[in-house]
Amino acid sequence: MWAYEGTIYQIYPLGFCGAPRQNDGVLTHRLLKVKDYIAHLKKLGVGAVLFNPLFSSEAHGYDQRDLRVVDERLGTNSDLKEVVDALHDAGIRVLLDAVFNHVGRGFFAFQDVKKWREGSKYRWWFNIDFGGNSPYGDGFWYEGWEGVYDLVKLNLGNPEVRAYLLDSVRFWIREFGIDGLRLDVAYLLDHGFIRELRVVTNAEKPEFFLFGEALFGDYNPLMADGMLDSVTNYECYKGMYSSINSMNFFEISYSYNRQFGSEPWCLYRGRHLLSFIDNHDVSRITDRLTSGENLRSAWGMLFAMPGIPCIYYGSEWGIRGRKEDGDWALRPAIGNPEWNELTDFVERLVSIRKSERALSYGGYRNVQITNRQMLFARELDGETVYACFNLEDGPWTFRGDFLSGEKKELISGQKIQLDGSFTLPAHGVAYLK
Secondary structure (H helix, E strand, C coil), X not given: CHHHHCCEEEECHHHHCCCCCCCCCCCCCHHHHHHHHHHHHHHHCCCEEEECCCECECCCCCCECCCCCECCCCCCHHHHHHHHHHHHHCCCEEEEEECCCEEECCCHHHHHHHHHHHHCCCHHHECEECCCCCCXXXXXXXXXXXXXXXXXXXXXXXXXXXXXXXXXXXXHHXXXXXXXXXXXXXXXXXHHHHHHHXXXXXXXXXXXXXXXXXXXXXXXXXXXXXXXXXXXXXXXXXXXXXXHHCCCHHHHHHHHHHHHCCCCCCCCCCCCCEEECCCCXXXXXXXXCCCHHHHHHHHHHHHHCCCEEEEECCHHHCCCCCHHHCHHHHCCCCCCCCCCHHHHHHHHHHHHHHHCHXXXXXXXXXXXXXXXXXXXXXXXXXXXXXXEEECCCCCEEEEEEEEEEEEEECCCCEEEEEEEEEEECCCCEEEEC
16 A cells, blocks of 8 residues: 555644634634645655645644534635645645544534423434533533543544544545544544444545554454454554653564564554654653654654654654643644754655565564664565664774675665674664665
């Protein structure tokens, strides 16, 4: 599948485009800003853009009012179609963030229940007790997402709700031509609904990509036959920054091998989980790492590990943002891309991953590990790419018979002659083939 061979670029539209944090009802064509950003995306070499919620909502996008109307703060449905067409013309596919577990209090069906109570035709769209009361004093209790009553949980057991959601997906594909979906809080969604969604998307568009937000635990049930193509790999996200900060590569090498190694008990060998070092819900990698000297190691690990790498907008040039400062600190408006040495490095990694099939489809094997050094292999059809990392303040030499003869260092593009050893400089990253 195309998604397994490229890099996804994530944009949080309400933040990226500088929209007001609360919906002011003023129609403003901010989404068209993305068209001016396409040159950057092409230069970076990404294969797809993931847009976080951009349909009409109360505030942050996950509290939706209507799944078929673009948020007024961003523009119109015609604006979205124009942006998708421009991205497609540039050879970049488009994914949308699908929020199917809950809606906002302004959602049309919930507003109808508030008005007509037991007489509403939408009363069974939600989990409601008319003998109780909500924190908002509605005169009835309803289930909120994880106790957050701004987010009203949908009753996915109701065929009418499922039909509305599935018809919305058909609308997105037919109206805008999208190529895939991210399922928000997929770990909470009814599996029967996901299977219905898979049938619908397969019928509408071949190779439509479905991936879901999963946190920890076993990811396999969500990726069973007839389910999702991929899920977010939070286990390795945590392991990557934690192993760098603690100077303990054994932590992440254990997770890589547990998930993708060759042993019979390895969990996801042959699977393509979505890999990331930051996103719209967590601190930027520049703030997560305790030492900026090891920033390249984090990026190098992301693109060398099994999975589909995902870049969160702005992180490729090192912008900052801490979760402790609130979600909007992670979702800023940005101007023209600040291309710098880090961006050059990330662009090179994107290019390497596109050209080296072993990094998309190859097996995983730990080769050499110390607390501060790691070398692992990605192998496919007799070709091997070795990923090497050094967190030391000084150089480190890896040794072994496999480090003999002519090799190509893929990041620099240089050919080198090895005699059984390879030396990395302080805080160095290298891919050898």
